[in-house]
Amino acid sequence: MSAKRKADRRGLIPLIVVAVYVLVAIAAPLVAPHDPNGSDLAARLAGPFAERDGSRFLLGTDGLGRDVLSRIIFGARVSLTVAVATVLVSGVVGVALGVLAGWRRGWLGTVIMRIADIALSVPFFLLAILVVAVLGPSLVNVVICLALTRWPRYTRIAYAGVLETRERGFIRSTTALGANGWWIVLRHVLPEVLPLAVVVATLELGLMVVFEASLSFIGLGVQPPTPSWGSMLSDGQQYVATAWWLATFPGLALFGLVLAVNLLGDAVRDRLDPTRKVAASSKRRRRKEAVLDTVIGTEQPNA
């Protein structure tokens, strides 16, 4: 009981932080103190807390005199949209293919894993650069090419999980008892694979935020003047010696979101995987496993 409550509490703060990011992104026009694209050349490169004509620039202004805070707030929209869309698309597709390949094996499994290997064998950031450069940079194109290159991660981890699980004693026993194959997959294999996939997904969620920013950083993300953290950092780098706030605050926003997402992922994993929490006491472990079964049971349709 106490362990469970502790895990709940650990995930609470990151959850609140992520929720704040989401809310701010949704309510961006209401929250932002200035127009994110409204430039005021007279107020360019003003430091944090600068005041001008009665309005305050809390985090300073950039080279075109635009309010940094407002641009960060609007930049959250791009980051969150791209990250969530990419993880959803690639995760669902990837896990389904991986479980299918690991369970059925044979020619189908071979074909799936070969395709996954090919997709994995292209250093994905380079492929993303190539595809975006050919298609032209836009929000949808960024999501498409990130998802296209990320699904094999889930497939590989799910495949490895299934291969490892299917040789374990309890699967053999269930098979010996004559259980239906797909029932075994849903009831016994998925619960072993899903925590792996969820951990990968949360890592990926943070990574996708970073990669969207990376693409923007090199100029292949959402195009200006739409504010995005990556392009703000790229601008900031040019002024690194004179205007430290330009690179510091968008980076801080990015760092905070990624950190919160990662911490949330840890809490989720600890709740989903009881063996890591209580290894010594078998009685508690069994009880936790019962809890896990109900948790996984409700989540099966998603996988």
Next chain:
Amino acid sequence: MSVATLISVSAPRPRAVAGGTVALLRYVGIRLGQAVIALLGMVTAVFFALRLSGDPARLLAPQGATEADIEQLRHTFGLDVPVWHQYTNFLVGLLHGNVGYSYVQRESALLLIAQRMPYTAQLALVALILSVVLGVVAGMIMALNRGGWGDRVITPIVLAGQAMPAFWTGILLILVFSVSLHLLPSTGYDGPASLLLPAITLASLSAATIARVTRGAVLEQLSRDYVRTARSKGASTFRLIWRHLLRNVSIPILTVCALETANLLGGSVVTELIFAWPGVGQLTVQSVSDRDFPVVQAIVILASTVYILINLVTDIAYGFIDPRVTASVRGGGAT
């Protein structure tokens, strides 16, 4: 060389080797064949990726080319023949080592990349060594000393390292060490000192990921029966790690290292851009902004080939580390 040494290393384990060598060789053969298929698939994907936009001649043409120039290019590149024909020509060209010609720099793409490669390889190697050593050690400490002071100190560092995007780490390092302290050069290639900041930037994310995976893998193994048995027989922590744990956790660790190598190659694009490092990553960005697609295409093909080879070596290493893998490669586990 590696085959012979690795087999002799495992020689004292008769059960792993008996009848295992044949299975191992077959496994290596199958993996080799699959690598060739992967290469072919990747090349095909790149070929069609360039045709996603409809007219590759327009992409390949330098900026400001006239309609006649493009028509001329279409003819020179053989883009006026059917797609299937273009594809076979493309493959034959690749077999002859012809990965493309940069009309922007008036130079073979291969040569352009070869000039930049030593810088990127140097950077990636230092970063990889740094991240594997730091990552595995940190992960082991976090797992074995869970709840102890080592775990409490390292965990926040790892979490922070993982949440730091490369370009922000890089800019902050420049702010602190170059702009404020004037300790290290911020940009360009200028002796070993200039390698330091980009390598740390690149390694920070990978090290954190490797540490996390190591921690997870070790913790998972710690609850297994064989660990309890070894412990109850009085094995020391060092012996437990060396003799029992490392072999069992090496598969996830190797997997993540192979994936991280790709990340290093990809991540180095941004890092090289920040530090004005004269490597392949910078060439990529430069070529994209020049719309110099033959070079971008060549970079993707070459980098992917390297990555496929890394994957192949990793897969073969699995076979040596865990005999169960070779046994199950051809549906052997028909239970």
